[in-house]
Amino acid sequence: MIQRLLEQNRELSGWRINETATASYELFFVHRKLETVRATDTVSTSVTVYVDHDGKKGDSVFTVSAAMTEADVKQKIETAVRRAKLVFNEPYELPEGGEESAELPSNMKDRDPKELGRQIADAVFAADTVPGGSINACEIFLYRDTARVINSRGIDKTQQKHWVMIEAIPTFTEGAESVELYEDHRFTDFDAAKVTAEIARRMAEARDRFTAKKPKVPMEINVLLRPHEITELLSELADDLNYQSAYMHANLHKIGDDLQENGDGDKLTVTMKAQVPGSEASASFDADGAAFTDTSVIRDGVAAANFGSSRFGQYLGVEKPTGNLPCIRAEAGTLTDADMKKAPYLDCASLSGLQLDLYNDYIGGEIRLAYYFDGEKTVPVTGISMSGKLSAALAALRLSDRMVTEGAYEGPQYLLLKGMTVL
Amino acid sequence: MPFSTYLDGKRADCRALVAALGKRFPYVSVLGTDVRATAIRADKKSSNVQDGRGECGFVVKMHDGRSFFEYSLDDLSGDMNALAEKIETAVELDPDLRARMIEAPLPQDEPLKQDFLRETDFAEYDEETLLNTCKALSNELLEKDEHVLNAFAMIQPFTVSKLFVTKNRELSQHYGWANGILMVVYGGEKMSQARHVEGSDKLKEIIEGMKAHTDDVIQLAEHLTHAQAIEPGVYDVITDSSITGLIAHEAFGHGVEMDQFVKDRAMAKHCMGQYVASPITNMHDGAAATHSVASYFFDDDGVLAHDTQIIKDGILVAGLSDLASASQLSTAPTGNGRRDSYKRKAYSRMTNTFFEPGKDKLEDMIASVKHGYMLFETNNGMEDPKNWQIQCTAEYGIEIVDGKLTDNYVSPVVMSGSVPELLKSISMISDQFKVIGAGMCGKGYKEWVRVSDGGPNLKARVKLG
Structure with missing residues (x-):
């Protein structure tokens, strides 16, 4: 109905419909007891209209709810046309052509969510074996997302994802004292042993947080980041190279800039990718329906390319825009386990959140749990924060020689920041 | 409407x-x-x-x-x-x-x-007028200073209608809110960004506020181009209302969300009736506690809005609950059951969270600091209700030396450390009061709801890095 009404409107020069149907089955545990069972059956639909006028292009987005009648949608289109006529953006073309029906590989596709939900819960609570440990809360979301993009230039693409998110709170308690950590685990293939192992690792870290002490501070020390924080750091650098940031003059780095100037560390090579195995962020096309081209945005420490959506790519004169790539890969470095042990370090197992500010050349964060290697032995530490100059950290960084895949990231297991200030 | x-x-x-x-x-x-x-x-090159x-x-x-x-x-x-x-x-x-x-x-x-x-004045403004206002503000910012590389002006009104029906209850509510945002990207010694945020259910006030702050936002951006990194350490700080609100929200608000009590995820559960803050400290939360972005009439569980005093004279006296957690704790729900949307579960969530004003004058508070910083504008924060550690990031700080604000700007400024230590270190509270209704709050890393926070200026001692 929406497509027909859009095609009937003579004032439009183009349109796009994005529709995501989500069916979910959700379990909410309080300790080991199930508090709430939820199910959802919803569709989100947004429509973008484009109107060429006065040598410019206007666009406007509106949402369509299931409750809307044909008359409602018609009125929404007319309102959006009016809004688009108020907008004077530089012209660009919508991506054209192509039908596709994609599906992320998943072993959960044909499973009964009720049975699968129970199996996932069992896999989570199988890790609850640490004396003094408990999983104080756990939320399990089983999703089936079907996303479709249609536009006025012949694109009609669909992709389906079956994926699961587990949010678990591993806790360790002794007497009146208790500590916890946060675990967010997402996957497209269910492997019970892997889920149990992941939660068990976090359970052990919760126990370590309990015994952790505040080390002597201040100190200058090498800091190891793990994949979650490496992803945050590299994504921040990559976002700065997005077409939109460059077009809006909101970017710090330009193509050819050396992000690791005068550095003696491992050189960063970062590639934005369409897919990483097992990641729910993986996609076959972006919100425009544009096909992806994996792109190395940083090569040997130098900003090598921009990436992003079709519109802003065209604004920058890019012949074949890459699409808004959702995943990230970094190449391995030279840091071996033996190298790591050559000097004291803090291995950050849990941060409140990596704080990054490109403009103010800052990197830092509050450390909830780290493993402190003093040159001889390793002990858990807590109650500290680290900070430093981002440019100096990038120049001297080291990347481990061992690769891992975690979420939408594939790359070195550790990223070492030299000489951070810890307080 | x-x-x-x-x-x-x-x-x-x-x-x-x-x-x-x-x-x-x-x-x-x-x-x-x-x-x-x-x-x-609207910005320099595009509009929407x-x-x-x-x-x-x-x-x-x-x-x-x-x-x-x-x-x-x-x-x-x-x-x-x-x-x-x-x-x-x-x-x-x-x-x-x-x-x-x-x-x-x-x-x-x-x-x-x-x-x-609750009425708004939204119907008095058509979209073309609001877009033209944004374009004019963007142009004004660009023309004021050649170092402004781009200038963004945004106005975001929304209206809420909710209907709640049970066997015995039938409630409906309708209200609105709007935010106005100015932001500039500034090229100087180094690049900087600065912004100004307005919040009201009257677009007239939003527009007037945005127009009145164009010079301020450029001046701040210019200052931030020569902002330095702060020397990590423990300092006396004075907070502006935004940072006061950030402390109320992150340091303590999340810790008294009572669904966390049920899960034994909040230290506050064991501290009811105990001193958790300086005796001059009083803190509230509630949709009915003040007029701001989260001032609804009933929550997503159909519970009428409350004004909950959380801290009274430094003592923890109450938490915030949704229907499910109140049921499990055998307490009365406090009207804090909120959902990201109808697609998501209701949790115990904050609404408008703030410290009560005190009696001190801001100038006396600044004068009392030998060496420290005045901290401004929330960037982000992360809660840790179980372990009462905090991480709160201010956009910038201004150094105070011998009781006077200097021209030395630092940015960003990350506060971290122990919540009780921070709250117990509060030694002065100003008689000013402002709640800022432009924030979004997640629970963990999801479940986003609109919230406000704020209060007076606080003087406290905290680790900055």
Whole structure:
């Protein structure tokens, strides 16, 4: 109905419909007891209209709810046309052509969510074996997302994802004292042993947080980041190279800039990718329906390319825009386990959140749990924060020689920041 | 703009669905939401008028005498008995899991029928006027200073209609809010960004506030181009209202969300009646506590808005609860049950969270600092209710030396450390008061709801890095 009404409107020069149907089955545990069972059956639909006028292009987005009648949608289109006529953006073309029906590989596709939900819960609570440990809360979301993009230039693409998110709170308690950590685990293939192992690792870290002490501070020390924080750091650098940031003059780095100037560390090579195995962020096309081209945005420490959506790519004169790539890969470095042990370090197992500010050349964060290697032995530490100059950290960084895949990231297991200030 | 005609037309269906599901579930509620948002934006090179973060749909909450069940859907139509059957099937459980369900008392369903309405002035402004205002503000910022590389002006009004129906209750509410944002990207010694945020349910006030602050935002951006990194250490600080609110929200607010009590995830559960802050400290939360972005009339569980005093004279006296957590704790819900949207679960969430004003003058507070910083503007924060550690980031700070603000700007400024140490270090509280209604709050890393926070200026001692 929406497509027909859009095609009937003579004032439009183009349109796009994005529709995501989500069916979910959700379990909410309080300790080991199930508090709430939820199910959802919803569709989100947004429509973008484009109107060429006065040598410019206007666009406007509106949402369509299931409750809307044909008359409602018609009125929404007319309102959006009016809004688009108020907008004077530089012209660009919508991506054209192509039908596709994609599906992320998943072993959960044909499973009964009720049975699968129970199996996932069992896999989570199988890790609850640490004396003094408990999983104080756990939320399990089983999703089936079907996303479709249609536009006025012949694109009609669909992709389906079956994926699961587990949010678990591993806790360790002794007497009146208790500590916890946060675990967010997402996957497209269910492997019970892997889920149990992941939660068990976090359970052990919760126990370590309990015994952790505040080390002597201040100190200058090498800091190891793990994949979650490496992803945050590299994504921040990559976002700065997005077409939109460059077009809006909101970017710090330009193509050819050396992000690791005068550095003696491992050189960063970062590639934005369409897919990483097992990641729910993986996609076959972006919100425009544009096909992806994996792109190395940083090569040997130098900003090598921009990436992003079709519109802003065209604004920058890019012949074949890459699409808004959702995943990230970094190449391995030279840091071996033996190298790591050559000097004291803090291995950050849990941060409140990596704080990054490109403009103010800052990197830092509050450390909830780290493993402190003093040159001889390793002990858990807590109650500290680290900070430093981002440019100096990038120049001297080291990347481990061992690769891992975690979420939408594939790359070195550790990223070492030299000489951070810890307080 | 009146209450949603769509939801108004669904009252009978809601009642019919409650009755149909009531054959199996002793407690059934239906929440219908119709939130309409518009985002208007202009910058140097582009502009936009489009729908913002709205929603329209229903969530059904059920209690079977033992535990909770929910079902989210886009529309109520057709045969409500058939829909009830579909919902019952959708929330069925593996038998093994059924045996593991909690046993929580049935929620109260006190009879009440009421319609709530708070007027806005949104109808007085058409979209073209608002877009032209944004374009004019963007141009003004660009023309004021050649170092302004780009200037963004945004106005984002939204209206909320909600309908809540149970066997004994039928409530409706309609209200609105808007935010105005100015932001500049500035090229100087180094690049900087600065912004100014307005919040009100009157667009007239938003526009006037934005117009009045164009010089301020450029001046701040210029200062930030020569901001230095702070020398990590423990300092005396004076907070502006935004940072006061950030402390209230992150340092303590999350820690008294009582669904965390149920899960033994909050240290506050064990500290009721104890000193957790300096004796001059008083803190509140509530949709009815002040007028701001989260000032609804009833929450997403159909509980009327409260003004909850959390800290009284430094002593922790109350927490914030949704229906499910209050049921498990055998307490009365405080009107803090909130959802990201009808598609998501209700949790115990903050609304408008703030410290009460004190008696000190800001100038006396600054004069009392030998060496420290005045901290401004929230960037982000992260809670840790179990372990009472905090990380709060201010956009910038200004150094105070010998009781006077200097021209030395530092940015960004990350506060971290122990919550009780920070709150107990509060030694002065100003007589000023401001609540800023422009924030979004997540629980963990999801479940985003609109919140406000703020209060007076605080003097405290905290680790900065």
